[in-house]
Amino acid sequence: MTLCARMRRAIGGMVPVWFPEDMPAETMLRFLSDTLADVELFVAPERLVLVVDGCPRAEGPARQAAAEVAARAGAEPQLLVREVNGGKGEAVCAGLERLLDDATVEALSIRDCDGDHDVYDLPQLFGLFERVRDHVAGEGGGRPDDVFAVGCRGSLSRPMGFARGQLEHVLNRLTVDAVNLRLGEQGTAVDERFTARYSRAPDLQSGYKLYSRSAARVVIDALRGADRERPELRVMRWAVEFIPTVELLARGFTPAALYRLTWDGQPQTSFDDTDLPRAYSQQIAWLFERLQVPADIGVRMLDNALGACEYVTAPRGPEHLAAIRAQVIERCWPGHGGAPPGRGELFI
Numbered sequence: 001m002t003l004c005a006r007m008r009r010a011i012g013g014m015v016p017v018w019f020p021e022d023m024p025a026e027t028m029l030r031f032l033s034d035t036l037a038d039v040e041l042f043v044a045p046e047r048l049v050l051v052v053d054g055c056p057r058a059e060g061p062a063r064q065a066a067a068e069v070a071a072r073a074g075a076e077p078q079l080l081v082r083e084v085n086g087g088k089g090e091a092v093c094a095g096l097e098r099l100l101d102d103a104t105v106e107a108l109s110i111r112d113c114d115g116d117h118d119v120y121d122l123p124q125l126f127g128l129f130e131r132v133r134d135h136v137a138g139e140g141g142g143r144p145d146d147v148f149a150v151g152c153r154g155s156l157s158r159p160m161g162f163a164r165g166q167l168e169h170v171l172n173r174l175t176v177d178a179v180n181l182r183l184g185e186q187g188t189a190v191d192e193r194f195t196a197r198y199s200r201a202p203d204l205q206s207g208y209k210l211y212s213r214s215a216a217r218v219v220i221d222a223l224r225g226a227d228r229e230r231p232e233l234r235v236m237r238w239a240v241e242f243i244p245t246v247e248l249l250a251r252g253f254t255p256a257a258l259y260r261l262t263w264d265g266q267p268q269t270s271f272d273d274t275d276l277p278r279a280y281s282q283q284i285a286w287l288f289e290r291l292q293v294p295a296d297i298g299v300r301m302l303d304n305a306l307g308a309c310e311y312v313t314a315p316r317g318p319e320h321l322a323a324i325r326a327q328v329i330e331r332c333w334p335g336h337g338g339a340p341p342g343r344g345e346l347f348i
Helices: 003-010 025-036 056-073 088-100 119-139 162-184 213-229 242-250 273-290 295-307 317-332
Strands: 011-017 048-053 078-082 107-110 147-153 209-212 254-260
Touching: 003 011, 003 119, 011 025, 011 088, 025 056, 048 056, 048 088, 056 078, 078 088, 088 107, 088 213, 107 119, 119 147, 119 209, 119 254, 162 242, 162 273, 162 295, 162 317, 209 213, 213 242, 242 273, 273 317, 295 317
Parallel strands: 011 048, 011 107, 048 078, 147 254
Antiparallel strands: 107 209, 147 209
16 A cells, blocks of 8 residues: 555544734635645545634635635545634644544644645655554554654744744753653653654654644643643643643653754744743743652753753843743742853853
């Protein structure tokens, strides 16, 4: 059986759809048409779900884009229209739940609606997913369905800017370090055999992922659970990649990574970068609280990651890094002392 045939039999895909209110309808349609171009080569249209997340102006372009797929492929994607905007996390949960209703779906893909996730990266992602799943199964005693694959961006700064790109590196490194601390108590560690070839800390926050069925259920449970426990944090709006990744790694799922294409600059984003320290300290603090990292170890992890961050060379970098450190410590371990890592003290 060809790779394309295997993909059409195995993959279910979902696209969360939301656009800013001031975006013209023709621009929305262009983004969606680009996203869905050639999708039927790899995903059967009836296993593709578009979730319009409380964005009435996007419903028309979404229906039109779905009709374009039907005209080419003879079948139309499913369309879920949510009246209330619940954030990308809620849209992802709804789409994954719909796909899981189909027992023949083995792998669930998520692609953004702005054309940034090239469909021609999906065959490589699926091929990696298959190989890692088969490898885990061949080792015996493992859980072959407990895998997920990530399409990593070769550069984080090019699409997101220098500051965010560097802070994403900090978040990814701390995620792996903190989960390893927790797993070490159980006599194990994160399986980095299929990610370490790419980076010390891979692009875990990338939105281009392929989940097994068991992984997709963890994604749903993790987001819904975190939202119930801490509604004031509004995790459905900022944690759709972060919280599920932490939970998957902490439960022993095997990650795999490869490089993918990305735009030079994001086509659209809802990320508010007006207060970078708050945005990233909130995630880091959630990580340390969720995994119950002790103060001495957590501060050392934080200082290690911040000390390695090249954002310290930017005009406001030292100020922002110091603010992240202070905010995380204040939330997780109030009153914990110690000086932040300095710059210019050592030869490099």
